[in-house]
Every structure is written in C-alpha cells, then in structure tokens.
Amino acid sequence: MRAMILKGPGVLEPGEVDKPTRGAGEVLVRMTHSGICGTDLEIHSGGIPVDYPRIMGHEMIGEIAETTKDGPAIGSRVIVDPVTYCGTCFHCQAGQINICPNGALIGRDQDGGFADFLAVPEANVYVLADGIGNKEASLIQVLTTCYHAQQLGPVKPGESVVVIGLGVTGQLHVQLAKASGAGTIIGVTRSAWKRELAETLGADTTLAPGDDLLEQVQALTEGRGADLVIESAGRVATLAQAIDLSRIGGRILNFGTYTEKEGALPFYQLYYKELLIINARAAKSDDFQPSIDLVKSGAVQLLPLISHEMPLDDLSEALETLESRTIDTMKVILRH
Template sequence: MKAVVVEDVGRIVVRDVPEPSAGGRALIRIERAGLCGTDLKIVSGAIPVDHPLVIGHEMIGRVVSEGPARSIPAGTRVLVDPGEECGRCSMCRADHGYLCSTGALRGRDVDGGFAELMAVDENRLHPVPDSVGLDEAAVLQVLATCVHAQTLVDVFPGQSAVVVGLGVAGLLHVQLLKARGVTDVVGVTRSAWKRELALRLGAVAVATPEEAPGVVTEWTGSDGPDLVVEAAGQAATLRQSIELAGATGTVLVFGTVPGTAELPTYQWYFKELTIVNSRAARPRDYARAVQLAAGAQIQLSRLVTGRFPLADAAEAFDACRSGDHLKVMLTMT
C-alpha cells in the first residue's frame, strides 16, 4: 500500500509499505487525513522521532474487516482516536489514558494514518454517521481536543471570552464557546481573512494583537473577559492572554508553546488568575465531537481549505507551511 513516510529530518516520500496485519484489531481503509502543526514539527525535526515513520494522526475511514469483538460492523465510517494506552497504569485507571505512562501517539511514536490502511483497536474507533461530510469528519479529531479543553473550564451563559489565535483550533473554540452560551467572544489574530471568518462563525469582534487591549475592553468592560483561550502556541500570545484576562479569570492554554517563555507572573498573581492546560482528548470527548458535527452545531467544512491526493503529500505540506490555509487534507478516495 502507499503511505507518507518520513525517512529522515526534512525528507518525506510517498512509497509502498507493507499492508498492516489486523492481529486482533479492526482494519480501516483511510479516506481522509488532516495535516497539522505536529506533522510539520515531526518532518522538520522539532519533534524527534525514529525514522522511518508513517506520520499522520487525524484520520477518518471505513472498517474493512471487524475486530474480534465485532463491535463495529464492516462498512462503518469511523473516526480514529490516534492515542494508544495500557489501560492499567494510574493515569489510565483515573480516565486520563491520554497521559498513560507507556502510551503512544500514532504518527509520532508508532506508524500513523497517512496511508491507505491502518489496523486499530476497536476501542479507539468512533462511528461517524454518513450525514457528516468527509471533510468535516476529518476535522473531528481536532474538535475532540477542543471539546476536551473546554471541559476543564467553567463558563456560563452571559459571560465573555477571548480567543487568541484563529487557526483551526481557535475557530473551533470560538464556535464551542458560542454553543455554550458565552455572549461576547472576541478573536485575536494578525490574519485579516481569519478575522473575517471568525466573525462569520460567531465572534462579536476581532482584533490584531496590537488592537486587542482596546477592543477587548470595549466589549468586556473594565472587568475584562472571564476566559481567555490561548490557541496560537507562541510565547508572545501566552503573555498577551495573561495580560488580557480579567481579574479572577481563567486562561486556557491550548496551544503548545515551544521551549521556555517569560511570562507576566505579577499580573498572574495580582489578578488571581487560574491557568489551565489541556492535552489530547478522552473517548467521551470524541463522542461529543461526533454528536456536535452530526447535529450541525459546529461548522467544520469552512475550515478545510486545501485538498491533495496522497501522492501529492509534499505539495500538501508546502501548502500547510504557506500560512494561506487552515486545514489541509490528504484524500485517499
């Protein structure tokens, strides 16, 4: 079968690899797979991996052959949870399997989903109704991580929020906050077209980073926002998130800030802020993401801006790096 393989730092190829053996797992034919920043970091070497590696962790496909439990029939469209866990350690027993001490992520620690076929444990599969479009379904893995993040913070109807960074995750956070009844959601990014899209998806106002303090005050008053979601993953945006948050507010750190960062810790203290970090998702978060998509409560199709056949994976990576796209997809059908 064909797969996208990282053969060394900076070098990806599409080549033949052996088809996976089911070995007590369900066999999935991949239909769509999304590229994300993690994939770019793996290719560049910023995230070290063992080479060669089939990358990719955002996958949607159909069951070709059932697993031993026969819990999901052949032909069912499924979202693949890319995590692997032992099920026995303290984190797994506490329902934090994504923090498993011996766990793995497909496409980083073991071969992933930029391939025609995958063998996956049945308990890592989530059925997706055919009413959800293929492109939309392939964004569900990202949506699940956003759903998980928002389960960690309390927000209530009538409150206000700011989302710093309006990539795919940031735009999903805007929509989830509106769905939870947050009245005023302000989006912050340098990109003019992403600001415009945020308004269409429910933000009441948008701003560049330089404009943000004034715009946020205009919409949230002197008290400031109840919640700030950092979704850009940069030291500067994390600093600004802390600066924008209102007294006793919460900063939800969704983006992955590389290395170390100097932060305005006195503001953190003086405003008595709560800083919450989020990582990955639980099975129930995947189920909720599917439910939201099936009920058309979240717009996903507008976030997909590039589609490339598997054979053109190199061009897909170039498009992803360009900054001109939101979600770029590899298509296998």
C-alpha cells in the same frame, strides 16, 4: 499497500509496504481521508524526534475493511482516535488515559494514517453519523482536543470569552464557546480574513492585536476584562497578552503548545488578578462522541476551515504549502 514513508528529517517518499495485519481486538481501516496537523510538520522537519522509517498521520477517516466479532460492520465509516493507553498505570486508573505515560500517538510513536490501511484497536474507532462527510470528518480529531480543553476550563453561559489566535483550533474554540452559551466572544488575530471567518462562525467582535487591544477588550466587557481567555497561538507573547486581557479573578485556558524556553510575562498580574491557568494536552475517548454530535447538529462547522484538498501522493507539496504559512492557508485535507 501504498504509504508515504518518512525516512529521516525532511526525507519523505511514497513507497510500498506490507498491508498491516489485524491483531486480536483490532479492526482494519481502509483510509479515505486524512488531515495534516502542526505536529506532522514538526515530525517531518525533525523537530519532534521519531524512529525511522515512520508513516505519519493522526487525523484519520476511513471505512472498516476487517472487523471484530462485536466491532462496527464492514464498510462503516469511522474516525480513528489516535491516542492509545495502557489502562493499568497510575494515570489510567485515575481516569487520565489521555496522558498515560505508556501511551502512544499513532502517526508519531507508531505508524499512522498516511497510507492505504491501518490496524487499530476496535475501541479506537467511532462510527460517523450520516450527514457528516468524510472530508470534513478529518477535522473531528482536532475538535476533540478543543472540546477536551473546554471541558477542563468550561465556558459558563453569558461569560465573555477572548480567543487569541484564529487558526483552525481558534475557530473551533470560538464555535465551542458559542455552543456553550458564551456572552460576548472576541477573536484576536492579525489576519483580516481569519477575523472575517471567525465572525461568520460565532465571534461577536474580532480585533487585530495592537496598542489599544486592552482598551478595546475592556470596552466590550464593562471595563473588567474577559472572564475566560483561550490562548490558541502558543507563543509566550500571546500568553502575556492573555494575562493582560483577563479580568481580575478570571481564567486562562492554554491551548497553544509553547516551545519557547524563555520570555517576558507580567508575572505580578498572575498574583494580583488571582488568575486560574488551565492547560490541556490531548483528548480522551469520552470526547469523541460529543464532538461528533456537535458536528451532526450543526453547532460546529468544519467545512469552512478546510482551505485545501489534495491527493495523498501530494503530501510533500501539502507540507510545503503549510510550512510557507501563506495568509490563506487553513486546514489541508488529503484524499486517499
């Protein structure tokens, strides 16, 4: 079968590999669409170490080509949950299957979806509802991670929510907060068109970071600051901003992935404001069906977040497009 093979940092080539054979309890999925994640960029550049050769890709949509006795029917359209877990360790027994130390991310720790076929455990596929297109469905895996995060730090009806960073995940957080009945939703980013998009997707106000950001947020929250700040940019500087913008007794949901090793934070405010800081890493199986339902009901829109659609063979070009971080790049979807 055709696959995009990463042979070393920055060395990505199309090639032919054996079609995977289905193990016991596994289904074979014929891939139709996949999304490219920041994690793929990191794997591609060598920032995230993997064993080579590796087939990347963990935002995966396809059709069932071979199935198990009780599995979905042949031809069913499915989304693949890329997280595997052992089911027997301390964490799995405690219900923390998403952070199982024996688990793996398909597309990083084992071969993933940038190929024609993929064999996965039947428990890792979810049938897509009619009315959800395969192209937009590639984004549901991203939505599950945001949904999981907001389960850990729930939005209460009427609360004020600030979302810092309005890339794909920030736009999803805005929509999820809206669906949970948030009061005032404020989006923060430098990009004018991302602010505009967030306003069409549920943000009441959007602001550019600047000297008067704190005053503006206070003015919109009766002088208190936000009940919940969702940090979706992943920088120490934006985490510091989140601490500033939270109200006394407020909550911060860290969704961005921090890779910096040092930086300045207003530590005293953590104590003085008695802030609750919540971190989120990966989705659980339980997050998939509610996420599919949110898309089906229209509460969360995915199509507006797709800026590019390209054939799988153009993966290298797609990665370059994302790496260039041009102002109008959002989600890139690959057509298989």
